Amino acid sequence: MYTSETEGTSQDNISTELHALNLINVPPFSRLNPRIWFVQVEVQFRRRNIRSQTSKYPFVLGLLPTEVASEVSDLIDNIPASNPYDQLKQAIIQITSVSDEKRLQQLLHECELGDKSSSQLLRHMRQLAGPYKFDDAFLKEIWLQRLPTVVRRILRSSSQPLDLESLASMADKILEITPCTIPYVQTISETSNDKKTPTIASLTA
Known part of the structure; x- marks a missing residue:
């Protein structure tokens, strides 16, 4: 005692x-x-x-x-x-505590957008990365794959060299003004009409 x-x-x-x-x-x-x-x-x-x-x-x-x-x-x-x-x-x-191996598995295979914002998803993925010192280019690709296709298409169209945090902030804005109700795993035709899709330029204007 x-x-x-x-x-x-x-x-x-x-x-x-x-x-x-x-x-x-x-x-x-x-x-x-x-x-x-x-x-x-x-x-x-x-x-x-x-x-x-x-x-x-x-x-x-x-x-x-x-x-x-x-x-x-x-x-x-x-x-x-x-x-x-x-x-x-x-x-x-x-x-x-979750083991480092389990965190890596969650990062690569289980981490989804769900009801989180794009920025929250990115922070969660950085947390899961833990001791694995992934560069931002690798983490960016994993993060982009978790976003709705329409958001991913807009972000990839940017000619501006934005860092990952800036892209996450941009994705938050896109999700606010774009009716992205389709789950991120559902495929959207890359050749569909984009007349109503906001552009990077309009979001940064």
Whole structure:
């Protein structure tokens, strides 16, 4: 069982921290990126000057969904004698994080536009790329293939040397003014009438 004496933290400080924890507001736990979730939680810890492992451990434990808590039940049934929060954090990240190989598979085969904006899709794909240092040209081709054909055709027609972020912003604008209700996997004839299709020039005018 962990104790405040182990950390050299007084009971008065513990009581103060426990009160401060009641003022913390953090987003729900997300398995999509547990590391970022912990970053958000620890920002709140620093803002409230909460330093004790004794305070952090039960707070985070109380925020975990039951299915996640059950995966670290060994650290719940037998609370570590030292650094319980750090050990809990490490175990949660290790258990819930997607492997690099799985991220690559999702990037190449499973990542779709869905209800995301083009910019959101690009950010998600960069996140999935993770440690794989793909150049923007490679990532651009994967990203373009996930967009509706009409949007892809407009972007490819650009004579301007736009970077990937600028192209994503442009794609967002196209999707706002173009009724692209067709799933990105459906083929659209490249020779169809484009009279009503916006051009790069009109979007940048």
